[in-house]
Amino acid sequence: MKRAGKAFFTENLLIWNSEINTRNMPWKGEKDPYRIWLSEIILQQTRVEQGWPYYERFIKAYPTVNHLARASDDEVFRHWQGLGYYNRCRNMLAAARTISKDYQGQFPHTYESILALKGVGAYTAAAIASFAYGLPHAVVDGNVYRVLARYFGIQTPTDTTEGKKEFTLLAGELLDKTQSAAYNQAIMDFGAVVCKPQQPACSSCPLSTQCLAYQTGRVEQLPLKTKKIMIRQRFFYYIILIYNKQVYIRKRKEKDIWQNLHEFILLEQPCPVTQAELLASEGYRAALPGVSFKVEGLSAPYKQQLTHQTIIAQFLTLRGKGRAPALEGYQLVPQSMLNDYAFPKTITSYLEKSALGLTLF
């Protein structure tokens, strides 16, 4: 691929990194592949500021990959609670156990063997390979797409097969193979600090004289993306059925959002319904056949915006009468034990706001 200014780009990016870049993060300069891997998993599609405290907590709770591999699923999910994209947590655990068993706790040393780990894709494998072992693999993440699309004026959408191929090839050509760790760290820091998504610091950018987007007034338009996602609305009605300071919960197993997190008795409806309609619904009769109770109240709607759907949740508190029935798929747990289970943000928000554990029991 013939493009102007490649040598200028790499040279001046590295100068910026050594002379101007002051960005600091707990995992920066880290050589322990376990710690690098952990940070990269946490940071997938996640802002540094959001992932930072999670990283600190995970390192403290699990100092080595063997500690993590030995931990129970539920305990690790509790540490992950609130971070989102929960399959990352499941894959992370699977990878930790692979490393602990198949590799005797020694992190794999080649790009291909790192890439084979669960939850590790091209980006994460390149990051670990370069940061931990100095291997010559260029990272391609959201920062890299943005920096390269602007500097080289590339109009190929980044969310296409062609785009991924084109940007990956270019990134590999730009990499300084004698210092791949420094180069990879530099381009991501540069994208985060200078060539930001909004309000990039072009006036102080050392690459602006050769930046095609800057020179042609297209900085705000690049990089390009094609797909626009359809956002679906879902209406969740959670029944909080209480018997003597105990409440029914279950772990979400189905292939859907919040897999492996816990929830109360869920009645999902295709459209908004009133309390009376809910109690007369078919879903209610199926979930709670013949249960006798007193209605405590229906909460206000809790709205949560996910990437592909909007969850509108309401919580209906019922105080059961008589003996607590066994409900298929649900377990009855004391209110005081709720902190031992991982819940989605919508539910923890409700629990905090309603002070369920303080007043209702």
Next chain:
DNA sequence: AATGCGGGGCA
């Protein structure tokens, strides 16, 4: 090639 998967921060 297209889709699904969280949660938070920002203009």
Next chain:
DNA sequence: TGCCCAGCATT
């Protein structure tokens, strides 16, 4: 509100 974030797995 819409966009983006140290992406990946699945279909």
